[in-house]
Amino acid sequence: MRTKLQGGTVVGYNGQSHVLIRDGVVIWEDDQITYVGRDNGQLADRTLNATDRLIIPGLINLHWHGGVRANWRLTSDHGDLQFFGAGFPNTDAGPRGASYAVSEEESEIAATLNVLELLSGGCTTLVEVGGPAGYVSQLVRQVERFGVRAYLGPGYRSASYSRNPHGVVQYDWDEASGREGLEAAREFIQHHDGLSKGRVRGMLFPLQADTCTPELLQATARAAQELDVPVQIHTGQNLMEFHQTLRQYGRTPVELLADAGLLGPRTILGHCIMISGHPQAHYPDGNDLDLIAVAQAHVAHCPVSLARRGMHLHHLSRYLARGINVGLGTDIHPFDLIREMRDAGLVGKVAAESPNAATAREVFNAATLGGAAALGRTDLGRLCPGAKADLAIVNQQALHYGVIRDPIRSLVDCGVASDVETVVVDGEIVMEHRHIPEAPSLSWLLERAQGFAEAYWAAYPQLDWSGRSASEAFTNAFPWAEI
Numbered sequence: 001m002r003t004k005l006q007g008g009t010v011v012g013y014n015g016q017s018h019v020l021i022r023d024g025v026v027i028w029e030d031d032q033i034t035y036v037g038r039d040n041g042q043l044a045d046r047t048l049n050a051t052d053r054l055i056i057p058g059l060i061n062l063h064w065h066g067g068v069r070a071n072w073r074l075t076s077d078h079g080d081l082q083f084f085g086a087g088f089p090n091t092d093a094g095p096r097g098a099s100y101a102v103s104e105e106e107s108e109i110a111a112t113l114n115v116l117e118l119l120s121g122g123c124t125t126l127v128e129v130g131g132p133a134g135y136v137s138q139l140v141r142q143v144e145r146f147g148v149r150a151y152l153g154p155g156y157r158s159a160s161y162s163r164n165p166h167g168v169v170q171y172d173w174d175e176a177s178g179r180e181g182l183e184a185a186r187e188f189i190q191h192h193d194g195l196s197k198g199r200v201r202g203m204l205f206p207l208q209a210d211t212c213t214p215e216l217l218q219a220t221a222r223a224a225q226e227l228d229v230p231v232q233i234h235t236g237q238n239l240m241e242f243h244q245t246l247r248q249y250g251r252t253p254v255e256l257l258a259d260a261g262l263l264g265p266r267t268i269l270g271h272c273i274m275i276s277g278h279p280q281a282h283y284p285d286g287n288d289l290d291l292i293a294v295a296q297a298h299v300a301h302c303p304v305s306l307a308r309r310g311m312h313l314h315h316l317s318r319y320l321a322r323g324i325n326v327g328l329g330t331d332i333h334p335f336d337l338i339r340e341m342r343d344a345g346l347v348g349k350v351a352a353e354s355p356n357a358a359t360a361r362e363v364f365n366a367a368t369l370g371g372a373a374a375l376g377r378t379d380l381g382r383l384c385p386g387a388k389a390d391l392a393i394v395n396q397q398a399l400h401y402g403v404i405r406d407p408i409r410s411l412v413d414c415g416v417a418s419d420v421e422t423v424v425v426d427g428e429i430v431m432e433h434r435h436i437p438e439a440p441s442l443s444w445l446l447e448r449a450q451g452f453a454e455a456y457w458a459a460y461p462q463l464d465w466s467g468r469s470a471s472e473a474f475t476n477a478f479p480w481a482e483i
């Protein structure tokens with residue numbers, strides 16, 4: 001079927017760069033774009049009107065974590081000092097053996113909520129970073145149901161965090177479980193890669209540089225080659241991990257990956273903040289940036305969740321100038337990649353101490369072309385003949401935009417996820433005027449998710465090393481009034 005989208009400003013791609021086309025059209029046959037440019041009166045089986053709208057490539061969310069994320073609602077504004085700001089150990093490191101079972105129903109609700117939030121914010125390619133196997137299976141179902149594109153796989157690692165009776169964090173090593181996790185991931189990829197007309201793709205997710213043995217990193221590099229899939233691993237995401245690999249191996253996290261043969265063009269480094277030369281690392285003499293650049297590895301930048309922890313990439317424009325490809329992700333919450341572009345710009349300017357750094361051009365590229373390059377895809381993140389018909393129509397006729405001179409700078413400065421009106425993936429309309437066919441009612445979905453989150457918070461004393469309640473360990477901004 002031939003579809004013509006007409007009117008509005010189209011963000012086209014000329015082979016080198018995005019370009020703005022006033023009153024443009026996009027035409028696609030089935031899943032592939034055949035024409036982007038001025039309207040020459042071409043005929044089509046179906047015409048979509050986008051007068052006064054901005055038409056952008058579907059956004060690529062290169063790094064996000066699924067679930068109802070109840071633990072992350074606790075850790076904002078809080079952090080145990082021994083973690084140097086890192087967020088997840090605050091709820092992940094409990095007494096040895098403590099765990100919280102997530103039901104199939106909770107996974108289904110979470111996966112539905114996650115996919116709907118991402119899709120309705122214009123994200124058409126979703127990279128979930130190695131959730132538990134049960135959740136990832138549900139995610140495959142929801143990705144297929146709502147027609148988006150995703151790179152998926154269960155996460156694995158050789159060690160987990162726990163705390164001893166004095167509350168001190170320790171690594172519990174279980175090398176066999178790391179190896180078994182890799183085999184389960186391999187099996188998942190063999191069964192799922194290519195489903196839904198190729199929209200579901202596999203990826204390997206060894207979880208963190210400090211929780212995987214060098215042998216597991218080496219085995220991952222071999223598996224990625226054999227399976228021909230990308231890899232993503234949290235690397236340099238916090239100072240605790242940076243210190244840990246230095247103490248354990250005499251290597252920075254980036255050096256550890258390089259030694260294991262895992263630093264290469266298939267590999268995406270999640271966060272990649274704490275590297276040699278970062279002002280907070282006090283480790284000025286290494287050459288991590290050069291190693292990443294020479295290896296042609298990629299970075300998944302998630303400024304919002306790390307800024308919440310008092311950390312920042314140092315800095316986006318410096319990485320780009322060194323020739324490192326950077327994509328953008330939302331990490332934990334909210335899954336608003338438009339807001340993430342704004343914050344990538346703001347954090348990047350503050351870190352560089354310059355208004356000329358982390359520009360709208362750089363952050364919009366990261367959310368589109370950068371993500372595509374990290375996935376090895378020349379058919380995503382751009383609107384041009386031969387590319388997949390993945391796009392989002394954005395309404396900028398709103399008070400929070402006001403007048404518009406440069407629609408991309410306005411999108412980055414003022415935009416939010418709910419400005420996205422219509423989304424197309426693989427040529428199919430998956431959201432039209434904010435209506436997603438088959439989506440359950442929002443109030444039903446939120447009520448179910450809230451119930452699962454409340455159950456987690458109620459169970460928190462069993463997960464805390466000293467048996468504290470969630471309210472004791474993580475106080476609210478203001479107390480609930482006792483009336």
Ligand SMILES: [Zn+2]
Nearest residue numbers: 129234270331
């Ligand atoms: Zn992450």
